[in-house]
């Protein structure tokens with residue numbers, strides 16, 4: 370771990386407007402992540418965890434504030450630049466709708482690299498296979514996403530999030546739709562992989578067990594970080 | 598393989614039933630297009646062959662005299678107008694000089710120098726008015742193919758044989774080998790031996806025409822030299838207007854294309870072609886609507902996946918292309934299958950120029966297969982643009998909030 374922050378947000382505000390009604394969901398969030406950190410994002414339902422993750426993941430734009438990562442100003446960047454940025458530097462694990470159902474486990478894992486390269490390269494295939502071995506799915510490499518269990522899908526999603534060697538992985542309740550046992554396995558996997566690589570993780574969760582694994586815990590309440 | 602193509606292919610093959618149904622729909626549209634092209638084209642070939650096949654494509658005659666202003670001194674002029682005579686025709690006096698020029702023209706298939714006039718065929722008490730055409734004995738079949746349409750006798754024309762239509766022969770009660778008298782409007786009367794009977798299918802020829810040797814016609818109509826007209830048959834009858842214009846300019850004579858006296862036929866063909874185009878346009882519109890609605894449905898169903906792809910770093914352009922490529926592939930496959938089916942279905946029909954009466958006048962050569970294929974591929978691609986753009990607008994954040 371170095372002291373140069375990986376990313377930094379200041380006074381981040383997000384408001385939604387719906388039929389003239391304005392909802393302030395994030396009310397001035399300040400947050401800094403350093404390389405290799407494993408952080409839990411906790412807080413009551415509706416506090417703004419998912420909203421914060423979409424903005425940090427450049428999937429949505431903040432209303433105001435500043436956001437820099439790896440020295441780039443992500444508030445003003447254009448859509449194409451943001452897309453390229455997240456392809457190279459950010460991995461995602463979502464709760465639902467994680468995998469593309471018409472593609473195999475291997476193809477899903479390779480997807481970010483194929484988008485970057487414009488085609489599926491042999492090198493990407495090798496790395497994807499390696500990652501699937503690491504998440505314990507060497508037997509399921511050529512299964513379609515629809516033929517996998519919930520826990521297996523999440524493990525494929527973790528492998529895919531790591532495909533392009535991102536600096537930051539954002540996970541929104543990655544164990545939320547799993548039973549206890551698979552949740553435990555997925556959690557152990559994340560802890561194990563994060564210990565081995567210089568990748569930062571920000572995991573939103575309702576599960577105390579998940580939170581307990583993370584050395585740093587960030588509590589969100591009512592659109593503000595109340596504990597760090 | 599480019600990754601866009603792979604993803605597009607995968608999406609098409611993911612739901613094979615739906616995709617084959619869609620491609621079949623497109624193929625049916627293409628089939629209609631090909632079929633209409635071949636039917637409208639075939640009908641035109643059929644009608645034109647029937648109507649124009651046995652007549653002159655360009656007829657060359659002496660120019661009719663224009664009114665001429667003759668100065669008569671002072672500032673007065675005399676306008677000279679010739680009243681065309683019904684008995685004396687303008688003759689091509691120097692026709693022999695022009696014949697080689699016309700014959701050598703690359704568009705010209707056959708040339709028939711003629712002396713024509715009116716007269717009566719007389720057999721006992723029966724008289725029938727006919728227009729008499731004196732032709733070169735080698736060129737009896739140059740314009741109307743008398744040789745092919747002969748029902749009895751032969752087309753050999755000696756100086757005293759005559760060829761008449763079967764209908765006329767029936768009216769007169771004569772047949773091959775019998776003698777008739779021919780009276781010209783110049784009052785000359787000569788016996789002729791009926792050498793052959795033809796049946797062309799045109800009333801004007803079958804019951805009111807007689808063909809004799811050119812030299813016999815010269816005697817009958819008192820034309821010692823020169824010609825009444827030169828009939829010209831072209832390789833491509835649709836070139837008649839251009840060729841007529843050129844021949845008129847080259848010879849200074851009056852050259853009339855067949856189109857001048859068949860305006861109704863041409864109007865009819867044009868009307869037919871535009872109704873055919875209307876049907877073809879509807880076929881294309883159906884293809885566009887089918888592809889657009891199928892792809893709209895598909896982009897709607899795949900919104901969550903599009904969100905995932907966007908989150909993983911798929912650009913808007915990539916998403917757009919995935920769906921446009923699907924539209925293009927559907928167009929290409931539907932186009933190939935439709936044109937192939939069209940060709941296969943049309944091939945067994947005989948070509949309209951050789952088909953007998955009552956045959957279905959489709960022309961397999963006129964299916965416009967390349968046009969049908971290109972238009973379909975383009976239409977399907979264009980149809981996919983709107984759904985593709987709506988796919989590209991799916992917000993990447995939608996995966997997290999669902």
Ligand SMILES: Nc1ncnc2c1ncn2[C@@H]1O[C@H](COP(=O)(O)OP(=O)(O)OP(=O)(O)O)[C@@H](O)[C@H]1O
Pocket residue numbers: 385386387392394412413414415416417418419420421998
């Ligand atoms: N598109 C939107 N339009 C309007 N309001 C929204 C929108 N998205 C989220 N919100 C509101 O923002 C608030 C925070 O939502 P968010 O999904 O970030 O909460 P969360 O902390 O992830 O909750 P949970 O733990 O239940 O997932 C909620 O009150 C929600 O209603």
Ligand SMILES: [Mg+2]
Pocket residue numbers: 418419420541
């Ligand atoms: Mg949430």
